[in-house]
Amino acid sequence: MSKFAKDLIAGMTEAVAYAGGEKAGAAVHVVEVPDVRAIRRQLHMTQHEFADAYRIPLATLKNWEQGRRAPDAPAAAYLQAISRKPLVIREALQQG
Amino acid sequence: MSKFAKDLIAGMTEAVAYAGGEKAGAAVHVVEVPDVRAIRRQLHMTQHEFADAYRIPLATLKNWEQGRRAPDAPAAAYLQAISRKPLVIREALQQG
DNA sequence: GTGCATTATACGCCAATGGCGTCTAAACGC
DNA sequence: GCGTTTAGACGCCATTGGCGTATAATGCAC
Incomplete structure (x- = not known):
């Protein structure tokens, strides 16, 4: 898997966690x-x-x-x- | 040879030329x-x-x-x- | 002194980048 | 038309950045 793909997944995972209320550790850093x-x-x-x-x-x-x-x-x-x-x-x- | 080594040699060569009075073209560009x-x-x-x-x-x-x-x-x-x-x-x- | 967290050094691994080259193609003035 | 400048496109490859782990210092509490 490309790094870009991994970043996308990581970012989405964080975004989903954030939307779900799991704020802990879910720093969404869109570069x-x-x-x-x-x-x-x-x-x-x-x-x-x-x-x-x-x-x-x-x-x-x-x-x-x-x-x-x-x-x-x-x-x-x-x-x-x-x-x-x-x-x-x-x-x-x-x-x- | 590493790039660093090549840079060193290039810089030294220029420095020697400069010290030797060959100013022409000896722009000492130490990055x-x-x-x-x-x-x-x-x-x-x-x-x-x-x-x-x-x-x-x-x-x-x-x-x-x-x-x-x-x-x-x-x-x-x-x-x-x-x-x-x-x-x-x-x-x-x-x-x- | 002992324990613990913070700060920093050191190094291996690997995909991605930067540097350099060449080729092509617009855009501009002559 | 012609030449120059500007910019897009792509190949090649050493070097870098990102990430991980291990190891020292340093500081601060107890």
Whole structure:
């Protein structure tokens, strides 16, 4: 079975338990996969510009946008931070 | 040969060329691997707290701090952003 | 001191990812 | 038309992340 399938089952199991009132240990953590392309286009940047600005390898960014690969948890968090505070993060990366 | 070994050799080769005065093309690009533990301790957080706050899997954080794995480029950028703007990024992740 | 929980190190295993390459195809200006 | 830029698609493979277990420290109560 694929990991994705296992995650789905785990998530559903938790959701069912939650709906059933078994709150104990039923932390439903849906890992939001951000829409990388939407974030990038909001900033009016090409893939190349975006990749350079936030130090994401261009090939990796392409894979994410094409759906061939999914950003892992910290990358997803990073992207969410970028979408919310693009300027602050660019500044943080640019200095030293 | 491991990638790490190759990187070491490449970096040393560049450093030697630089020290020898061959500046042309000898852009010494040491991919700054941030000191994850130092960043975390500056914020007075345990591995668990830090991992939860910034959505880094605990096992991954442990591997980084132990030197068994190195954060990839976007993860390194993310960590640098965290070290410079910890509060802003936590807020960006907490909403939605 | 003893016991216990928390925190952290260390390492094995394996699917999934990132990095790199090539090829194709739109979109744009010339 | 033609060339450049941008982006989609896919193969290959070393490296990573995720998960588990075992082992030390550390801290704190009793």
